Amino acid sequence: MTSAGSARPAAPRAGLRELLRSPRRRARVIRGVQYAVLVAALVAIALVADWGEIRRAFLDPEVAAAQFPDVLTVALVNTVVYTLLGFTFGLALGLVLALMRLSSVAPYRWLATIYIEFFRGLPALLVFIAIGNGIPLAFGVFLNRYVVVTLALGLVGAAYIGETIRAGIQAVPRGQVEAARSLGMSAGRATLTIVIPQAFRIILPPLTNELIMLTKDSSLAYLLGATIAERELAQFGRAALNDYRSLTPVLVAGLCYLIITVPLGFVVRRLESRTARSR
């Protein structure tokens, strides 16, 4: 190291270019720059920010305390209920879509493909508007809000869930079915005993991700308006925001979403690492 340094007399201009020539050194320099930017940003925020104001706006303990227990007993519960309704319907419809996609009857495949492309391309918000506002206006029917939430979340979720299930079933190697059939199993028996259990393991992580997405999308129910008892987390936070003129309730509602999604994300990673080992 020293000998190499002394062999090439250190010309100040060559210094930086020389330093950046080796990829490893270059990576180290780039990383150093990134840390420097981070530290500078933190220092700037600490100096510029008005901490008292921030605390009052975001972290007002009294306002935060006032959210409980309703944020849990009403809002969180409603979010979970809406999500589960949508997910259950989406799972059932998704399974049908997956089987249609794998059907030997071509029109079933076309229908499922059209459905999936259609609902994957739409914002969930638009589907909520169409079902929650559009259908009642156009047809003069009253739809129960649980029906609207179930349909809107389920219809969108089914498009993704259907593709997830199809991919999972197709990921089971053909040789598995052949081995099962060669032992005398019928096609149905082979599907039930050999394919579905294996597909299930493949599907579980992405399906859990789907559940996380739906949890967040359930916030779109705010469009439908709600009585106090019907508010889910987003609505709850929004209403409290108006009452207290503080962002604190929104922060509390946000943390409640994390109470649901973070453990689910943890479950996904556990499932993924477990299937990785058994393969």
Next chain:
Amino acid sequence: MSASGTSSSLEAPGASRGEDDAVVVLDGLVKRFGETEVLTGIDLEVRRGEVVCVIGPSGSGKSTLLRCVNLLEEPSGGRVVVRGTDVTDPDCDIDAVRRHVGMVFQSFNLFPHLTVLENCTVAQRKVAKIGKAEADERARANLERVGLGERGDAYPAELSGGQQQRVAIARALSMEPDLMLFDEPTSALDPELVGDVLEVMRDLADEGMTMLVVTHEMEFARQVADRVVFMDGGVVVEEGPPSQVIGAPREARTRDFLDRVLNPTHER
């Protein structure tokens, strides 16, 4: 039990046996994939207790022939008769036939979500409707037979390739088949693991199992086969005892193939 078994095999079916001694009869078997004819009129018989080895170059249709026997491929023409049942007849209950025809694949195809023991019991339980205790006992006996009696609780992924293939053999044997089909059972194995699998197959042959074996193991074919069938381009080119087909082939194509297989580094 054994007395009645012997007597029945001697008298009752005796009259019909003579010809029905054939476990597999291929009669002008044709298989097309789209336009390409992969099997062009194969005639072949495998008799009870016989070991027939099928050899031939890659793409000659060996796997396709084997898979036509238990209808994993649908024949395009000709007849396939297995244990007296014409499986090409659309009305035949193919699941019932397959129950008595074991198959061992090149890539093992064990069920990864089931333990070794469960791999050997699942079809007994779900297809043959055998009780758990008896199925377990049969499975254990067959795992013992392939030298893996201790590994019943393991999962397939925890076994070596050679062990997995022996489990696959035990799984097929647990259905008590009359016929075993092997499609290059040792081709996917590391060389040092081939011997164990071949030994299990040799034992099986010695016990009188009827076997149709696609293989590149010429030494195995020479020693174990009653008959060797050389296929090329979808037809049976030459057929006879191993001493003839492998030892002194008549056909130029057979000689050429054997030359390439037996002396892979030979200069040409």
